[in-house]
Amino acid sequence: MKHVKEIRYETGVIHGRFQILHNDHVKFLLAGKKLCNHLIVGITNPDPTLTKVHDSNPHRSTLIANPLTYYERYVMVRETLLEKGLELSEFSIVPFPINVPELLKYYVPLDVAFFLSIYDDWGRQKKKYLESLGLRVHVLWEVPLEEKGLSGSDIRDSMLKGESWENLLPTTVVKLMKKWNIINRINQLSENI
Numbered sequence: 001m002k003h004v005k006e007i008r009y010e011t012g013v014i015h016g017r018f019q020i021l022h023n024d025h026v027k028f029l030l031a032g033k034k035l036c037n038h039l040i041v042g043i044t045n046p047d048p049t050l051t052k053v054h055d056s057n058p059h060r061s062t063l064i065a066n067p068l069t070y071y072e073r074y075v076m077v078r079e080t081l082l083e084k085g086l087e088l089s090e091f092s093i094v095p096f097p098i099n100v101p102e103l104l105k106y107y108v109p110l111d112v113a114f115f116l117s118i119y120d121d122w123g124r125q126k127k128k129y130l131e132s133l134g135l136r137v138h139v140l141w142e143v144p145l146e147e148k149g150l151s152g153s154d155i156r157d158s159m160l161k162g163e164s165w166e167n168l169l170p171t172t173v174v175k176l177m178k179k180w181n182i183i184n185r186i187n188q189l190s191e192n193i
Contacts, residue, residue, distance in 0.1 A: 009113040011040065012113045014039060018077060022150045023169065032140065036113065038090060040094060041094070044097070050097040050103070070095060072176070077093050080172055080173060098126055110134075110135055114136060115140050123142075156186055
């Protein structure tokens with residue numbers, strides 16, 4: 001794993017779809033928080049109008065890959081960061097339309113550090129998007145896809161197959177998935193494929 005030297009920032013922006021927020025997402029979020037006083041968590045694909053297909057990973061824009069609403073992901077991220085000991089004053093959560101990078105200026109300050117992890121061509125494309133806007137990009141780590149670890153697809157597939165998934169998610173997210181009956185929603189979406 002290639003690590004970049006740690007630098008402290010006042011504010012940092014980190015982003016992801018978080019469809020479904022799992023333990024490796026939490027490591028990613030906390031790695032970003034460790035580098036800044038205030039972390040802005042951007043939720044990508046906030047709604048269908050800001051979700052675009054990209055050749056590097058067309059699956060990311062499908063309905064089955066995006067079963068949770070922006071609000072549900074907002075609640076998952078907020079409750080998980082609070083569960084991990086952060087104070088509300090230490091983070092913000094906003095929509096982050098990475099597929100339409102020219103809109104980012106409406107959601108986040110541009111004079112801060114933008115944290116990324118890179119596993120594949122999509123990660124490299126996001127880095128290009130951010131750098132094309134003249135933004136300061138800080139790569140937390142870059143590893144080959146086969147070394148990535150968990151993915152939201154893994155979690156959703158486990159739910160569909162009736163396999164164990166609870167140990168892969170923060171406790172608060174497990175409770176929310178059950179409360180919102182997400183397995184039923186994913187099953188319904190899978191029937192429409």
